[in-house]
Amino acid sequence: xxxxxxxxxxxxxxxxxxxxxxxxxxxxxxxxxxxxxxxxxxxxxxxxxxxxxxxxxxxxxxxxxxxxxxxxxxxxxxxxxxxxxxxxxxxxxxxxxxxxxxxxxxxxxxxxxxxxx
Numbered sequence: 001x002x003x004x005x006x007x008x009x010x011x012x013x014x015x016x017x018x019x020x021x022x023x024x025x026x027x028x029x030x031x032x033x034x035x036x037x038x039x040x041x042x043x044x045x046x047x048x049x050x051x052x053x054x055x056x057x058x059x060x061x062x063x064x065x066x067x068x069x070x071x072x073x074x075x076x077x078x079x080x081x082x083x084x085x086x087x088x089x090x091x092x093x094x095x096x097x098x099x100x101x102x103x104x105x106x107x108x109x110x111x112x113x114x115x116x117x
Contacts, residue, residue: 012096019091020044028078028090028117030097030106037071037102039078039110041090050085053077071102072109079113092117 021027026041038054055061055070060077063070082090090110097103111117 008096010096015093015096019093021091021093023050025089025091026050026082026087027093028110028115029093030095030103032095032097032102035067037067037074037106039074039106041078041082041085041087050087051078051081053081068102068105071105075106075109075111076113077109078106079110079115083114088114088116090115090117 019027021042021044023043023045026043029040029042031038036055038052038056040052041050042048043050053060053074055067055074057077060070060073063073065073082088092107094103099107107117
């Protein structure tokens with residue numbers, strides 16, 4: 001790998017070699033920017049996004065809470081959307097981020113919402 005590739009990208013590629021999502025058990029992928037957090041349920045077999053949620057959605061963005069608490073709300077929102085699709089089990093993809101803070105909050109919110117991983 002080239003030196004220009006960020007350490008997070010190296011970790012991300014290493015994780016993606018090991019995990020994959022299907023329509024029965026999709027991959028819960030997390031992207032974290034400085035201000036917002038985005039999650040997607042991805043079916044890697046068909047290359048399709050089944051559901052998504054982010055901290056920019058109106059009901060979540062309207063709440064005046066800190067970023068960690070917003071992340072927990074995003075996790076609960078994706079769990080709600082997945083239950084509407086009849087999905088209970090997912091594979092968690094932290095996308096090279098450390099399982100701490102906002103990433104951990106998304107996972108906890110999704111688990112509380114009924115997702116198993």
